[in-house]
Amino acid sequence: MAKRPKPAPTDPTLQEARERFVALWSQMGSNWGVPRSMAEVHALLYIMGRPMNTDEVMEQLHISRGSASMTLRSLVEWGIISRVHMRGDRKEYFQAEQDVWKLFRVILRERKKREVDPLLESLRACRELTADKEPSRSRKIDPAAAEIESHNARVDTMLEFVSMIDLISRQLINPSGEGLDIAAKLLDRAS
Amino acid sequence: MAKRPKPAPTDPTLQEARERFVALWSQMGSNWGVPRSMAEVHALLYIMGRPMNTDEVMEQLHISRGSASMTLRSLVEWGIISRVHMRGDRKEYFQAEQDVWKLFRVILRERKKREVDPLLESLRACRELTADKEPSRSRKIDPAAAEIESHNARVDTMLEFVSMIDLISRQLINPSGEGLDIAAKLLDRAS
């Protein structure tokens, strides 16, 4: 029943740096619609770089057990942290993915699945609505037909754009396709 | 005092398609932390493809005058819609940018300025904190030094990643650099 293997008196500067990192990540999260505590928990696990249990997270971040539990679960569902078991400890531990590019790919994949794919589907459905109303041959003259035509052109443009986003995402998500490569190519064109 | 030049009885299907577009855009906006009515106003102006005044927007979207005013202003500030004046009408009109790539670039530029730049700055400041604590020559042995070292490695990795995002953004924002080109390159590698 060894309560604490090591009290570990952390360097105050390191402590401060960790808190700053958590704060900055939390701030960034809020710009992206990520709940404060979700971003904070992820930041903490990332910056600590070692598995932590629910109580440690609660204590460091001053959040409730319920919040910690839900947030950890949701991060696991997103696939950016994973559960680990420490032998001799009944508690569950969590650790964050340390490969930043992998993290990026996982987030991109999830967001595409949850946001881009449904958007594309809705856009296509929306486009379908006015497909048959297309000015078949009775062109010009009719102002209503012209209105539909320009409307369709706008929807098509947007559809094209979102399709491209979809395509790019797929390339970036691909386990093989290196995000770094793309960046390198862009750099080439920079000069 | 010609009240209405044209009552313009819109095709019900077209009307429906417009509403769907507005709804889908609004949905997408909420995924990105954009207020519902802001996304709706933008969607309406985009899909109508013509300048509209505040009252038209209020009426179509069922929002209050105050909300319409603030939202329109904020969209103008973001640079994705612009004010236009219609001769013979004292009301102000607004029209949305119709070039989707331009729209994309403007949004990217703004978000980078508001989010990425401050994030980079904070990250650098955070990194500075533990810069002098670097394990100069007394390597190994000291566990506290190793802790700092691995912490610094994590911050550096993240810094590198965000710097790359910053760089890519700059390329995409550039009025000359074509977003389409990048996409094309990615496509090449797809086969």
Added chain:
DNA sequence: CTTCATTTTCAAAATATTCTGAAATCTGTT
């Protein structure tokens, strides 16, 4: 300077989101 149409502002209200905490559930042990 006054009027009137229009736009902006902002405190309060409405709405939406996030967090808490204690009860319920789960899980391995005796």
Added chain:
DNA sequence: AACAGATTTCAGAATATTTTGAAAATGAAG
């Protein structure tokens, strides 16, 4: 089966965000 530590759940509380609406400001015209 009963217990005990650990985890999950979820209704309600706390927070945060967005919208409203009416008063104030603006500004063009007489």
